[in-house]
Amino acid sequence: MPLSPHAVKAEAGRLGFLAAGITDLKPTAHAAELDDWLARGYAGTMRYLHRQAKKRKDPARIDREAMRVVVVLDNYFSSDTPADLEPPRVAKYARGDDYHGVLLARLDRLAAFLRQNGARVARTYSDTGPVPERELAQRAGLGWIGKNSLLIRPESGSFCFIGTVFTDLALPIDPPFELDRCGTCTRCLDACPTDAFAAARVLDATRCIAYLTIEHRAPIPDALVPKLDGWAFGCDVCQDVCPWNIRFAKPTATAEYRPRERLRGAAPDFFDEMGEAEFAERFGDTPFARPGIGGMRRNLKAAFASRNRGE
Numbered sequence: 001m002p003l004s005p006h007a008v009k010a011e012a013g014r015l016g017f018l019a020a021g022i023t024d025l026k027p028t029a030h031a032a033e034l035d036d037w038l039a040r041g042y043a044g045t046m047r048y049l050h051r052q053a054k055k056r057k058d059p060a061r062i063d064r065e066a067m068r069v070v071v072v073l074d075n076y077f078s079s080d081t082p083a084d085l086e087p088p089r090v091a092k093y094a095r096g097d098d099y100h101g102v103l104l105a106r107l108d109r110l111a112a113f114l115r116q117n118g119a120r121v122a123r124t125y126s127d128t129g130p131v132p133e134r135e136l137a138q139r140a141g142l143g144w145i146g147k148n149s150l151l152i153r154p155e156s157g158s159f160c161f162i163g164t165v166f167t168d169l170a171l172p173i174d175p176p177f178e179l180d181r182c183g184t185c186t187r188c189l190d191a192c193p194t195d196a197f198a199a200a201r202v203l204d205a206t207r208c209i210a211y212l213t214i215e216h217r218a219p220i221p222d223a224l225v226p227k228l229d230g231w232a233f234g235c236d237v238c239q240d241v242c243p244w245n246i247r248f249a250k251p252t253a254t255a256e257y258r259p260r261e262r263l264r265g266a267a268p269d270f271f272d273e274m275g276e277a278e279f280a281e282r283f284g285d286t287p288f289a290r291p292g293i294g295g296m297r298r299n300l301k302a303a304f305a306s307r308n309r310g311e
């Protein structure tokens, strides 16, 4: 008997995912917006987004043997304690273990389940390829893309990772999530400390604290340092203010995503006193490895400076 979508979703739930949906690989309806966004330079130095554009616009190019994508959501939410609001602040997604491996391990088990049930192709991606995750999740019926440009699931908000399994199984697809449930709300756009939204759903990454503290390799522009509001790695403001998160976000059940408080009580020179080898040993398998020790030194100084200047 062919595998039912219900069985796939039940397995995803058994593996701890918040929700799962199934969609096809037809081209995106937002190709022109992506081209325009790239042309405006809003991707900053993330050149890989230019290189990946063709595949992001036409997900069938990602895997020519696949005909469906199983999209899963993985909750990482944890509530802020008073200490989380003090510099050096860390975005919720990065407070636990590095999510790539945690998510991928469970996605691999979902892929194994598909193969046990007849799939020849079942390839997994957790922010590791040119996959337009948010759009695929919306097409798979899991939620809408909010004005903060993130996927919002009405039952739980936006604090979730998106994982995908590309498969050749001819699974029936879910209807897309058609509604825009932001309505007249503009809280995320109004609350952004650096005015990073050029318009609703148009993020100028070069002004976004997440980009500046994680992807950006040069010094953080002087004009933006006072606006960091204590953030040293990422930023949650446009999610924290969203009514759907305030109302529906629940703490993660995944132990690896729970806060490790790695920077709790750290002074501005915390990373200055550390060598490369010690950084690699203590932080090599954490999200802080992406900006590296040089980036983290820069970030901590900027995070504390932003609060001092604001006082």
Ligand code: SF4
Pocket: 191, 192, 193, 194, 195, 196, 197, 203, 207, 208, 209, 210, 234, 235, 236, 237, 238, 239
């Ligand atoms: S993550 Fe922070 S800086 Fe970036 S758009 Fe959201 S509120 Fe603005």
Ligand code: SF4
Pocket: 146, 147, 148, 149, 152, 181, 182, 183, 185, 186, 187, 188, 189, 238, 241, 242, 243, 244
């Ligand atoms: S804060 Fe308001 S406008 Fe922004 S994503 Fe949430 S509901 Fe939409």
